[in-house]
Amino acid sequence: MSSCFTISLSLLFFFINFAATEAVPTFLRHYCPNATLFTPNSTYQSNLNALLSSLSSAAADSADGFANAIVGQNPPDQVYGLFLCRGDIDITTCSNCVATGKQDILQRCPNRQVSVIWYDECMLRYSDVFISSVMEQVPSFTMHHTGNITDPTRFMQVLEETMDDITARASVRKSGKKVAIAEANFTSLKKLHTLAQCTPDLTVSQCNTCLRAAILGLPRGKKGGRMFTPSCSMRFELYPFYNASAIAALVPPPSYLPSPPALVTRRNGTYLFLLFVFR
Ligand SMILES: *[C@@H]1O[C@H](CO)[C@@H](O)[C@H](O)[C@H]1NC(C)=O
Ligand SMILES: *[C@@H]1O[C@H](CO)[C@@H](O)[C@H](O)[C@H]1NC(C)=O
Ligand SMILES: *[C@@H]1O[C@H](CO)[C@@H](O)[C@H](O)[C@H]1NC(C)=O
Ligand SMILES: *[C@@H]1O[C@H](CO)[C@@H](O)[C@H](O)[C@H]1NC(C)=O
Ligand SMILES: *[C@@H]1O[C@H](CO)[C@@H](O)[C@H](O)[C@H]1NC(C)=O
């Protein structure tokens, strides 16, 4: 009986480990209007294939979990693309996600001139217009935990304060990953976990604007929620859903003080102190 239990437990751990190493990205949503289609076997299509391959290779050694690319000489055939991985995932998971996205986006969005696909782990998009360093708030979508909050008034207060905090902290990062996490005490037993992220090609103010709008789009009165746009995303849950030590390892925890003016000290290529205020 007990050895049987041990065996099934070991098997369970085996499968958990297996699942962790061979992780298939969790598909969330895709968006690709069928209003603009490209001609099969056109230059646009071959440029798109080259673009997706280039992004997929870039993901294999992108420390920032982000890259953009352009393929093609002349505007009608030029394709622009980028990917962004969630700030706490490692390069292998990021690279797997983009590689899956590369195949998936062509299947889900056949002959589409403009597409975006989201997974839990990454986002991949391409377009026939310039998208690098451009803040894009549409299309957007939200997801929510089905459970309701028992004290929504206090919950929303804690949530908004925490989201303001991570919006400011994610925005000020001027290089590398534009991501921030925070935990807050909702009740003595329940902790709120939050994450905000922008594509790192955005300016401080673009990222701030994108995340502020995302806060307004978050579901109200729910135990968890997410908001996604092509340029930024936010999530909150009453359980830890990210790898906090991976985020902590990015840069030393920013000294985030509520009063002094913007001051960023750069030393040896690493931002050591990030102090910023938006109020
Ligand atoms: C585009 O999508 C709409 C709605 O999904 C569908 O009704 C329409 O037939 C599609 N058009 C083409 C050209 O596929
Ligand atoms: C596109 O090219 C492939 C292989 O080169 C061919 O099989 C297919 O029929 C072509 N499609 C069109 C619409 O020309
Ligand atoms: C949450 O509240 C909504 C509306 O107030 C209700 O329709 C829904 O059934 C509730 N969900 C749960 C899990 O209690
Ligand atoms: C949350 O509560 C714990 C103990 O109840 C405390 O140690 C911790 O500092 C609190 N965290 C925040 C962010 O207030
Ligand atoms: C979390 O991140 C740390 C630092 O990058 C890494 O060593 C650890 O394996 C990660 N944990 C999980 C469960 O992925």
Ligand SMILES: *[C@@H]1O[C@H](CO)[C@@H](O)[C@H](O)[C@H]1NC(C)=O
């Ligand atoms: C920064 O660079 C200097 C000289 O280039 C070196 O002595 C110092 O150890 C470096 N500091 C860190 C934190 O890497």
